[in-house]
Amino acid sequence: MLIGIDLGTTNSLAACFRNGNAELIPNRLGKKLTPSVISVDDDGKILVGETAREYGYLHPDRTAKVFKRTMGTDREYDLAGMKFSSEELSGFVLRSLKEDAEVYLGEPVEEAIISVPAYFNDKQRKATKRAGELAGLTVSRIINEPTASAIAYGVGEEGAMERCMVFDLGGGTFDVTILEYFKNIMEVYAIAGDNFLGGEDFTQVLVEMYLGRLLVANINMLDLRTLSNIYKAAEDCKCSFSQGNVSHMGVNIFGQYHEEEFTIEEYAEACEPLLEKLRKPIEKALRDAKVTLDDLDRIILVGGATKLSIVREYVQKVTGIYPEWYVDPDTSVAVGAALQCAMKERDKRIEEVILTDVCPFTLGTEVVRDIGAFEEPGHYLPIIERNTVIPVSRRQTVYTAHDNQKYVTVKVLQGESYMAKNNLLLGELTVEVPVGPKGQEAIEITYTYDVNSLLEVEVKVLSTGLQKKAIIQSEENKMSEEEARQRFERLQYLKQNPRDDEENKLVIYRASRMYEETYGADKTKISDMLAQLDEAMANKSRLEIEIVREKLTDLLDSIEQKDFQGLLS
């Protein structure tokens, strides 16, 4: 079975296409969103999703989140002495989604289409593909998130030509995509974005506002637990702006509860620099697509952070267009990925959309440039230009730069700078050339960028016919088959928390956190119920466990509800 997966910065979810419809796949807790959070618990077991997030409030040092931001980099996360890369952590999330989908669908799930931000570079895309492999999935396609959303919104279904802007502000990334849809052909015209801007930054603003009110000059004075509580409170405070123009934020600091009130106006003012950062990618995408705002038929909002009214209002102010958000911004990418699955399997009920995507960055190589009297090395020669429609294959011929040169090394670079060293080195290919005077040997370089945004490079020495080909993989990520197998085995060896224990664990972690946050009678009630649950678990009576767990959940819900209403009033 093939499923579509939205591997998000904050949350992930899976969807499939069944009986003529895209269907969201609930996780083991019956919820559609699985937080992209991983923890290693006291027994060395891997926790994923909501359970990991709850555990993380109490054990931030054993928990990793927002790791999508470091996909394709060397960053390692140390969780209880075990080191993981972002792709391994993402692999755990994917493994959990795969298992949940298998239980829900009642059949093995071996293949997936995974979405990535349109602005993800080659390294990040490959890391995503490998994360899928670590989870035991064949990633048959990588799809750009905005393209998936546009499919979910049914852009162009009316048959008329439509040009739309997809404004995607997720937890940690921001993308603007301009695409056109006409008679089942979807063409992406331009992509622009910022890989380091998202909802988390809007949470950070509240953290700073709160600490400012408390006159906490040095954030290092606070321990990790307190900081993690402040972030949680800031996140809740941010989300509750959807329900009113005033929001509260309260945290226990050094044994004392500090509550602060914020108005939406104050918050909007503090977010001004962040909102301003949204403008540039909008302008760049329009410029690259060679369209004006008047040419746009629709603006579609995607990503959890577009639920913020200040973001919606800003988009409307800057563009003068009323943006749409009627498809749940949390799920539109997964729905689009599931529709893409149907297209891939050529489900008759879904008209095949011919997708024309673009390469979001320039790909080129380093050359020596002849500047009259002297030669200057280190210049960048673009081969495939940014926003070229893919799949694409482009060829350039270069010549030997020195007399008696024995080898030519083709550096595969990605980026927009005219100086080669400022661009990202994706890999290198070296070929032997017959010695001779400079400029004698011609070398043909072909870059092929496919629909999965994977780059194939071919280098050919024209005089000898010698040819070298490679799917470019960055040096630091280059894995031998043996290494890949070992990594896979290491992750298999680590046990994920068993599914049937998930609900118990979640409620215990949640109760432990709330025990620390509450006072008086509530505290006593929580500890009594926790003791009852402990006893039921020791007795291994399933029915008893379920009854106590439900009672405890109701108790926690009612305490939280009471607190929440208190905060809003």
Ligand code: AMP
């Ligand atoms: P995504 O990566 O698309 O799942 O988006 C996650 C981001 O959306 C996080 O930063 C969340 O805090 C944010 N978010 C989710 N719901 C809301 C809401 N109701 N109001 C404001 N931000 C939200």
